[in-house]
Amino acid sequence: MSATGPVKVNRERCVGAGNCVRVAPELFDQDDDGVVRLVPGEDARGYAPEAVEAADLCPAAAIEYLGE
Numbered sequence: 001m002s003a004t005g006p007v008k009v010n011r012e013r014c015v016g017a018g019n020c021v022r023v024a025p026e027l028f029d030q031d032d033d034g035v036v037r038l039v040p041g042e043d044a045r046g047y048a049p050e051a052v053e054a055a056d057l058c059p060a061a062a063i064e065y066l067g068e
């Protein structure tokens with residue numbers, strides 16, 4: 001199971017910058033290659049501001065926050 005709620009990541013687009021992990025480590029993680037992945041079991045609805053900031057800061061537009 002991965003993070004639930006209105007957040008999506010596009011691993012094809014991710015360039016491994018890590019901004020998302022810095023602003024929202026509750027939701028985002030990086031695999032051994034630096035590619036984003038959602039933290040298992042977290043509910044993104046509890047981290048809306050962080051998810052929005054992560055989407056704004058992602059240089060690859062790889063994060064989508066769909067709102068509540």
Ligand code: SF4
Pocket residue numbers: 009013014015016017018019020021028030034035036057058059060061062063
């Ligand atoms: S900020 Fe964007 S490019 Fe950087 S690791 Fe996160 S999803 Fe990937």
